[in-house]
Amino acid sequence: MDGCTVQALIRFFDILFSVMGLVVGLPLLFLVALIGWFDTGSPLFRQERVGRYQKPFTLVKFRTMKPGTTSVATHLADGSAVTPFGRVLRKTKLDELPQLWNVLKGEMSLVGPRPCLSNQEELIAERAARSVFEARPGITGLAQVNSIDMSQPALLAEVDRRMLDQLTVGAYFRYIFLTVVGKGAGDRLRQ
Template identity: 40%
Template structure:
């Protein structure tokens, strides 16, 4: 009999492949608009910390001007964002390329969000509570419990809770809360 992690990985592969194929027209449209807007590449790449502390390349649609340095900034309010970049960030469309990270096995649909290498306190706390042993996710327990503005200690607490309670039922709850978040999120155009 397969263990839960094997089933979870199979689910990640199948769903990410289906989504990548079905959403490919949207990917092309977004990439085209970004390219037309300032002529640069449409995909932003950044190093993130994954399962067991392994560094991997993380993908997003680029929402900042081409001239923006690839900095690790926690204060996104100080960063310049293109007009279309504001739209894709508000709608979370900038996150779509992470389906490729899921397909590759760098990430899962559900798990702690992958930190940038400079978030050393969060990484250390996740190592202590066992969350660093898991694949990072597109959404997670901390995200559905008001991730933005949380301290590293608060994030790590939710991530540790997730690591200790991981199960099919718990992940369905996180998925349901994620869907509720997106359906209740007020548009800010």
């Protein structure tokens, strides 16, 4: 299969799975939002991230930290800012569910490099040097299932590039499966 066909199939599956996830998961999304409202008063978290071709977009997640927490990369965030319910959301990865909206809109893919913040200049430079920004950012990927986070910019960009070079429909499903079964620790928090 050529690269264009693989990309077209991946986009098809992104649309299919994001619609299914949003429709079937609607009761769960509502429940998490309701609990989040009682937890922080603001269950959704919106943050500008760097997308495909370095175009900014607004990423949507369930809030896991107290409102007003400084907007920095997770590995630089203060772990004490995470709420008790936020810890549950992070551990179960349910905080990622609203990103299905970003996938449906075409700003993200289910599989791709995790989108970074515009102030992560070292990571942006490393990814730009490897043409990582030619792909849509993703919810999961090779780095995530191997617990490589944004605290190691050069390594992360290298792993992102390797994943993109070897991305097949089979690998796409493998990364999704590994994420669903809990492989990878996610971004580490500063203690």
